[in-house]
Amino acid sequence: DPVQAPDFTKCGDVHDFGSGAALDAKCCPPVSDKIIDYKLPPVQTMRIRPAAHRASKEQVAKYEAAIKRMKELDTTDPEDPRGFMQQANIHCAYCNGGHDQVGFKDLDFQVHNSWLFFPFHRWYLYFYERILGKLIGDPTFALPFWNWDNPKGMKLPPIFDNHNSPLYDALRDPKVTGSAIADLTFSGSTDNLQLVANNLTLIYSEMVRSVSQTIDFMGNPYCAGTGPGPGAGSSERGSHTGIHWWVGTKDTTGPNKFNEDMGNFYSAGRDPVFYCHHSNVDRMWTIWRDVVKNDVPKDITSSNYLNAEFLFYDENKRLVRVKAGDCFDQKKLGYDYDRIDLPWLNYRP
Ligand code: C2O
Numbered sequence: 001d002p003v004q005a006p007d008f009t010k011c012g013d014v015h016d017f018g019s020g021a022a023l024d025a026k027c028c029p030p031v032s033d034k035i036i037d038y039k040l041p042p043v044q045t046m047r048i049r050p051a052a053h054r055a056s057k058e059q060v061a062k063y064e065a066a067i068k069r070m071k072e073l074d075t076t077d078p079e080d081p082r083g084f085m086q087q088a089n090i091h092c093a094y095c096n097g098g099h100d101q102v103g104f105k106d107l108d109f110q111v112h113n114s115w116l117f118f119p120f121h122r123w124y125l126y127f128y129e130r131i132l133g134k135l136i137g138d139p140t141f142a143l144p145f146w147n148w149d150n151p152k153g154m155k156l157p158p159i160f161d162n163h164n165s166p167l168y169d170a171l172r173d174p175k176v177t178g179s180a181i182a183d184l185t186f187s188g189s190t191d192n193l194q195l196v197a198n199n200l201t202l203i204y205s206e207m208v209r210s211v212s213q214t215i216d217f218m219g220n221p222y223c224a225g226t227g228p229g230p231g232a233g234s235s236e237r238g239s240h241t242g243i244h245w246w247v248g249t250k251d252t253t254g255p256n257k258f259n260e261d262m263g264n265f266y267s268a269g270r271d272p273v274f275y276c277h278h279s280n281v282d283r284m285w286t287i288w289r290d291v292v293k294n295d296v297p298k299d300i301t302s303s304n305y306l307n308a309e310f311l312f313y314d315e316n317k318r319l320v321r322v323k324a325g326d327c328f329d330q331k332k333l334g335y336d337y338d339r340i341d342l343p344w345l346n347y348r349p
Pocket of ligand 1: 091095112240268278
C-alpha cells in the first residue's frame with residue numbers, strides 16, 4: 001500500500017537520522033481540524049525560475065523582500081505555518097522522525113533515501129514558492145535555482161553571500177564564499193579546474209551513465225510499512241548530498257552541531273540557500289525526464305508511488321493533502337525553469 005499522509009496531531013520528538021540520538025528541537029507543525037484534498041489551481045502565468053547567479057535586480061529584490069516577511073512572521077505570529085522557522089521545521093518533522101507512518105507507530109515517516117525524495121521536495125518547494133509570492137503580493141514570484149551543474153553556477157550564488165541580506169545564514173562552512181567551487185564528490189581538492197571536472201563527471205554519471213532503470217534515478221520503493229531509507233537515487237545520493245555537506249559548518253567548538261545548518265536534516269531548512277539548492281535538485285528531475293533521451297522509462301507507474309500522500313500548509317494557511325503522482329509535470333504546477341545549457345550532458349571524460 002502507499003504511505004498515508006502523516007497525522008499532525010500525533011507529531012512527536014525528533015532524533016538524529018544517523019545515530020538515533022534525541023535532538024533538542026521542536027519541529028511539529030500546527031494542527032488543523034480540516035484537511036483539504038488539494039486541487040491544482042488553473043495556471044494563469046507560468047512562474048519561470050531563474051538561475052540564482054543570473055537573477056535580475058528586480059527578482060533578487062523580490063526574493064529578499066519575501067524572505068524578510070517570512071522571517072518577520074517568526075516573531076509576529078510564530079504559529080503561522082508560513083513563517084520561516086515553521087517552513088524549516090517541515091523538513092525536520094518529515095526527516096527526523098517527528099511524523100510516524102499512519103498504522104505503523106514504530107516506523108518514522110522518512111522522505112529521504114527512497115522514491116519519495118523527488119515528489120516530497122517538489123511539493124514542499126511548490127508551497128514555499130507560493131507562500132513567498134503571497135507574502136509580497138506577487139503571484140508570479142519564482143524561486144531561483146542554484147545552477148551547480150554549470151561551471152558558471154558552481155560557487156555559492158553571490159546573493160546568499162551577502163551578510164546584510166535576509167538570504168544570508170551564518171551557519172555555513174567559512175570556505176563556502178567568493179569564488180570557491182563546490183566539491184560535490186567530497187574530493188577534498190582545492191583546485192578549481194579539478195573540482196569543475198569532478199562535478200561534471202559526477203552529474204553526467206548520475207543523470208545518464210549510471211541509470212539503467214527508473215529507480216536508479218528516482219530511488220527505491222517506499223510503501224506503507226517500509227523502514228526508513230530503502231535506498232537513494234543517483235542524484236539524491238550524489239550532487240544533492242554533496243551540496244548539503246559542502247555548505248554545512250564543520251566547526252564544533254561552539255554551541256553548534258557538526259554540519260549545521262545545511263548538512264543536517266533537522267536544520268537544513270534554516271538556511272535560505274536550502275530552497276535554492278532544492279530548486280536545482282528539482283530541475284535535475286525535470287531535465288532527466290524531459291531532456292535526457294534514452295530508453296529508461298521516466299515515470300514510476302506503481303500505485304504505491306502515485307498515491308503516496310503528504311500534508312502541507314498552502315499560501316492561505318489551509319492544510320492540504322497532495323499525492324506523489326500529481327506532480328510529474330512541473331508545468332501543470334505552474335512553474336518551469338529558465339533554459340540554460342547543460343555542459344555535463346555530453347561530458348564523457
Ligand atoms: Cu530533504 Cu536536501 O534534503
